[in-house]
Amino acid sequence: MNHSILIAPSILSADFGAMREAVHALQDGGADWIHFDVMDGHFVPNLTFGAPMVAALRPHCNLPFDVHLMIEHPERLVPDFAEAGANSITVHAEACVHLHRVVEQIRELGCGVGVALNPHTPLETVRYILPAIDVLLVMTVNPGFGGQAFIDLMKPKIVEARLMIEQSAPHVLLEVDGGVSPDNARELVELGARVLVAGSSVFSAPTPQEGIRALRFALVSQKV
Ligand code: DX5
Ligand code: ZN
Numbered sequence: 215m216n217h218s219i220l221i222a223p224s225i226l227s228a229d230f231g232a233m234r235e236a237v238h239a240l241q242d243g244g245a246d247w248i249h250f251d252v253m254d255g256h257f258v259p260n261l262t263f264g265a266p267m268v269a270a271l272r273p274h275c276n277l278p279f280d281v282h283l284m285i286e287h288p289e290r291l292v293p294d295f296a297e298a299g300a301n302s303i304t305v306h307a308e309a310c311v312h313l314h315r316v317v318e319q320i321r322e323l324g325c326g327v328g329v330a331l332n333p334h335t336p337l338e339t340v341r342y343i344l345p346a347i348d349v350l351l352v353m354t355v356n357p358g359f360g361g362q363a364f365i366d367l368m369k370p371k372i373v374e375a376r377l378m379i380e381q382s383a384p385h386v387l388l389e390v391d392g393g394v395s396p397d398n399a400r401e402l403v404e405l406g407a408r409v410l411v412a413g414s415s416v417f418s419a420p421t422p423q424e425g426i427r428a429l430r431f432a433l434v435s436q437k438v
Contacts, residue, residue, distance in 0.1 A: 218408065219403055219407075219408060219409075219410065219433055220246035220247060220387070220408065220409040220410070221244075221245055221246050221247075221410055221412065221426055221429055221430065222245070222246060222247040222248070222249040222280050222389070222409055222410065222411045222412070223240050223245050223248065223249060223411075223412055223413065223416040223417075223422065223425070223426065224249040224250075224251050224360065224391075224411055224412065224413035224416075225237065225240075225248060225249070225250060225251075225413075226249075226251040226262060226360045226413045227360045227361070227413035227414045227416065227417035227418070228417055228422075230263075233267065233270075233271060234271065234274050236417075236422065237271050237274055237275040237277075238274065238275070239421065239422040239423060240275075240277070240416075240422055240426070241275050241276065241277055242423060243421075243422050243423030243424075243425070243426040243427065244423075244426055244427075244430070245277060245426055246277070246278075246409075247277055247278045247279070247280040247301075247302075247409070248271075248275060248277050248278070248279050248280065249280045249282060249391070249411045249413075250263075250267070250268055250279060250280065250281045250282060250300075251282050251284065251357075251360075251413075252264065252281060252282065252283050252284060252285060252295075253284045253285070253357075253358065254284065254285035254286060256285070256286045257284050257285050257286045257306065257308075257309050257357075258284045258357050258358035259358050260358045260359055264291070264294070265291065265294035265295045265297070265298040266298070268281060268295060268298035268299055268300055269297075269298035269299060272298065272299035278301035278302065278326075279299060279300050279301050279302075280300075280301065280302050280304070280328075280349075280389075280409075280411075281295050281300040281302065281303045281304065282304045282328070282330065282351065282391065282411075283295070283303065283304060283305050283306070283309075284306060284309075284330075284357045284358070285309065286309050287309070288303075288305040288306070288309055288310065288316060289310070289315070289316050289319055292305070292316065292319055292320055292323065293323060295325075296320070296323035296324065296325050300325055301325060301326060302325055302326030302327070302328055302348065302349060303320045303323075303325045303326070303327065303328065304327075304328025304329065304330050304349060304351050304389075305320070305328070305329060305330065306329075306330045306331075306332065306357075307329055307330065307331055307335060307339045307340060308331075308332055308335060313329065313339075313340075313343065314343050314346065317329070317343060317346050317347055318346075321346075326348040326349060327346070327347045327348050327349070328347065328348065328349035328350070328351050328389070329343070329347050329349070329350060329351065330351035330352075330353060330357075330391070331350075331351070331352055331353060332353050332356065332357065333353055333354070333355070333356060333365055333367070333368055333371075337371065337374055337375055337378055341378065341382070344378065344379065344382050344383040344386060345382060345383040347383075347386060348385070348386060348387060349386065349387045349388075349389050349409065350375055350379065350386050350387070350388055350389065351389040351390075351391055351411075352368060352371055352372055352375055352388065352389070352390050352391070352407075353368075353391055353392055354368045354372075354390050354391060354392040354393055354394070355391075355392030355393050356392075357391075357392070360413040360414050361413070361414040362392060362393055363393050364392060364393025364394065364395075364398055365392070365393070368390075369401075369405055372388070372390060372402065372405040372406050372407055373405050373406055375388055375406065376388055376405065376406025376407075377406075379406075387408045387409050388406055388407050388408050388409070389407070389408070389409035389410075389411060390402050390407040390409070390410060390411065391411035392411070394410050394411060394412045394415065394429075395412065395414075395415035395429075396415065396428040396429055396431070396432035397432070399412075399429050399432040399433055400432050400433055400435075403433060410429065412425070412429060415428075415429070416429070
């Protein structure tokens with residue numbers, strides 16, 4: 215089971231002065247995807263980086279780039295991120311009045327399609343479009359910052375998301391994002407997660423390679 219779990223370290227927690235080295239270290243450490251947290255200072259109370267960062271790192275890494283857009287009106291910038299080399303683009307349901315239209319836009323640009331839900335947003339929001347997407351991202355912190363505590367109330371949501379996926383769209387990858395660490399990784403997989411985003415736990419380890427190794431070790435060794 216565990217070899218099918220994908221680890222997606224977030225470069226939000228990397229040294230912004232050394233992003234090239236960060237993606238090299240993540241690739242060397244066996245990451246499956248690189249997670250890019252894009253924040254606009256409106257949808258979330260923080261600003262990070264835009265499509266130029268994705269484009270600048272693209273030549274330095276062969277891994278899939280998983281772009282998480284925490285921005286208002288994502289449809290305006292989705293083409294820039296596709297052009298920059300994103301492999302998958304995730305938009306927030308809360309930021310899209312016409313979510314299905316944005317899903318189709320991302321698909322037509324040739325990228326994998328993700329939809330993210332804030333902690334309070336019901337799974338019902340995506341029920342009828344689930345077959346049209348590739349990744350369902352369940353936020354397990356309120357988006358905006360790395361290093362926050364995992365919200366325990368999200369555990370039943372992960373279980374229910376897994377059930378909904380199995381019933382109507384088994385191809386969809388269930389991604390969890392926020393407060394993921396070796397302490398809870400195994401439990402989250404047992405609950406139904408298939409992609410683990412981890413920022414601070416990877417980059418607070420002595421090296422990112424060791425941070426990734428600790429997550430993988432937790433998946434095979436930890437009792438829940
Ligand atoms: C939160 C971001 C997450 C987060 C992950 O707004 O979407 O990707 O930074 O960081 P940790 O693992 O530190 O919670
Ligand atoms: Zn994220």
